[in-house]
Amino acid sequence: MDELSSNTIEGFEPKIVAFMCNWCSYAAADSAGVARIPSPPDVLPVRVMCSARVSAELVLKAFMSGADGVIVLGCHIGDCHYDSGNHRTVKRIPLLRKLLIYMGVEPDRLRLKWVSAAESPQFAQVTKKFVEDVRALGPLSAPLRVEEPAGVNRPGVVEGGVP
Amino acid sequence: MTEENPMRPYLGTLVGTKELATNIRLFQIELNDPVEREKFFVWRPGQFLFFSALGVGEAPFGFSNIPECGPAIEVAINNVGHVTRHIHMLPIGSTVGIRGPMGNHFPMDEIKGQNIVVLGGGIGGAPLRPVIQYILSHRADYGHLTIIWAARSPDLLVFTDEYDEWGSAPDTEMHVTIDRPAEGWTGNVGLITQILEQVAPSPENTATITCGPPIMIYFVGKTLGKLGFSEDQMLITLEARMHCGIGKCGRCNMGEKLVCLDGPVFRQSEVSTFLESFL
């Protein structure tokens, strides 16, 4: 994920990581492509076996590695391939989102949506909307991102001699 | 910066690798800068270096050859941790970082004229190869050489293709053993301590050099004691987690001794006085 890099605000194109369930949204994305339904190019798809695989760590790591927005796509409740995985997702991701908002991250940077394998138009629509929302926010900033390399903001030593 | 920065690695190139045993590979490195190469190619048997997989991390390893047996720096590395796993994935031609040579070395001058017993276990044999190379290339300076080489199983024996050369060198005997019987293995079976008792080298004017897992070093020491060796005659080389190799990071202390500066080579008699045990 450290392939991602951030751009400047001018002409800002957000980097989006989409965690997609193998059994629904990934298939939907696939068939959206086959059906030539236009979907945004800024989305880096990450296939997971279940949306419940998407731990807080994965979301945070995506943010820290350059994602400006993270969207998690899973099966509708009742349709989980593993029976109850998305019941975990729906408790986990909204809770993480609330915590991030509480810490000052914009609400629109993390989103959870249900997209079944048959819903390729919805897939395109959901991701397009998300990209637009994140684009409006601009690049991700603190607390999960710093522009300076680590240590630079430490009070170091500046130019100049002893007077 | 005017002073030499000991934390800065020399850049080198991985020029070759050789499979030694299961998960153990020999890495051959050439340094890119000829000036740095000249400074670096003075290491002695027993010293160690820091090998960086750049961007992943660095870790300390013992040298597996002597400069005279160059042209490359050779290091045997076991794939056990995070850094070594990445080192094993490096393709030939990769740029790597090398820091060193560090630590003390086996007192090859002090033990001149003595008989030498070399005891290596598993990957612990790697830092002993320079000792053997050194003795064989200064053969007249040393007495009888006994090499006892051990591993848990045949696939973990390192430098197997050099055993014939070592065993057939003048005034040299070579014993190889594995811990448990294995299919197709016709050589010795038994722990290194058992073979040591069978070979029973005489303690008269003899120095022993041991490297292996801590538990092996401990029991080899016991056995040598039984054979009449004094702790002063036993040289061992220890390992510890370390990050600098120059006595700064504080990581490798055993009591007041730092493995990186005071070691890695110690006499058993010194180790016995350490506050903390290496086990």
Add this chain to the structure above:
Amino acid sequence: MRFISTQALRDWLDTLARQVTLIAPVETEIGEAPGLANPPASGMNTLYQPVSSADEIAWDFRRTVMSAREFLFPKTETLFTIETNPTGKKTLHETKMEGQQVIFGIRPCDARGLRVLDAIMLEQKPADVYYAQRRRNTTLVGLSCPEMWENCFCTSVGGAPNSSDDVDILLTQVENGYAVEIVTEKGEKLAQGIPLQEVEGLVLPEPRLNEPFETPTEQQWLNSFGDVYWERVGERCLSCRACVYVCPTCRCFDVRDETVVDSAGGRIMRRVRSWDSCQGVNYRTVAGGANPRANPDQRSRNRFFCKFYYVPTDYNVPFGCVGCGRCIAVCPVNIDISEVLRDLAQRGEA
């Protein structure tokens, strides 16, 4: 005796702050949030921080939470970077520090702590160049302590609240200003900019001292090593690192590599080092999983031995501890280094 009035000192510091990095004690309010009426945690923290004027300085501070060592040996520093250009060629850039910094208001114990770091990082060859550069470019303007506070025991380990041994300039508060003692050449150079007055018969206040105590002998340390006493001291240790991170003399570090991608898509490899602590559980774990100091009491014993036996044995300093008392103050379970010293010193030599 040389003297500077409070106002002249403040003016000089204001000027100095524009010329060099000026580090000074600053009071930071905990829970300082815009619009937050009731900060959830209460209390004040004094920390050494860069300041731009004398107004920011906490003039009547006591002991800072963290020592000043982070300005010579930062919590995190980049050792070097390696850049790979599009043709694959790699170039290595070492981190260099240029320019000057002045630490104003360093307490004599913290300055003495730097003396211990000097012995380890500079005098023990090869020297650590990162520390050496910062040390060379740093001038210490000390401020005597008016008294020894709770947990302070500098006088038991060879220091004093008004010691000028390890600073470049020592200031001592007197009426309407400060008495100035210039100790080193570096201090002399810096003091050229100070408008000093010569005042006759200036009487320096005597600091209030805590009762000093005897520290254990080398033999007492050695004898105690295998004692169950260390288990009793260390078993309540939580294995956090607070004591080590606030210590002015601890120097253990960890080194890691990071790879970052720059905006042009090129890869930059960065090697960083950060503070580490012998109290951490996996401090000594080697690849393969063996941990020679698996128990908290072994780790806690290591800290005490490091300060009072290992460092004095290995390096040219009498103690690895300066008696600042910070580790006592921060320890959540009240592991008290002065209690340990007293306990051991009371034992027989046998």
Add this chain to the structure above:
Amino acid sequence: MIEELRAKARELLESETVECVIGYEVGPTGRVRPVFVYEPDDVDRLVFNTRCDHNLVTYLNRRNKPRKRGEEVPTTGILVKPCDARSLQVLLNENQVQRDKVTVIGVACPGMQNADGTPEARCLRCNQRVPLLYDALFGEPPEVSDIADTYADVEEIEALPREDRLAYWLSELDRCIRCYACRQACPGCFCDVCESERDDSLWIGITDAIPEKAFFHITRAFHLAGRCGECNACEMVCPMGIPLSLLNRKIVKEVEQTMGGYHAGLSEEPTPLVTRLTGEEDIDEIH
């Protein structure tokens, strides 16, 4: 009450019911600290007062394990306040502690106080005065009127504009020195190797950069979702005074409000985040 408690500790040690009693003693400078009592004659060191705010259950994570493979788990007696009992219940729910090896000496809690004698904030919103879990109980529980936790502290942060919330947390995180005292003091943090401290820097490295510190604190709060018993040990041990309770209590509040009033350690039900796998059938629109 303390005499009875000491007598109980003596009895447990003399009868070899337990090898050691973990309680509180007064240190040489008057500070209260945890103590491990092994000898019956040492029980007089035990004290209990309003400064005994350490959560001793943390030590069970270490002590309630076989010392060597194949050995029995050592027996321990432990002093437990009502909030500590919640932590213990959480550990029991997660099979981290062998109950039969622990003798729980419950103490009725008068409410803990700060060093200056004011009541601790967490005690002002707590109406538990008797532990839910004990083998023997000491002390007279004081009368408390019904207190409802309004999460006023959390709501104060929530009410701030986003930029101010961010500025607040940045200034708090900036002070963090990564000493991990919060984690080490927390009974709920019992992983052998913390994911924030992996040798391979899988998630974060070792630097003091804000994102790494934020990652640590966010994931720690998150891992404690439905498990934090609000003992506040993390905040009390923080040398830099970071208000960690505000992070944990945000999660406590959300868990309570979205998961049917669930509170960690009040029942034998483990955290609903991983165990309740129903209740969302009506959800269609998320966000």
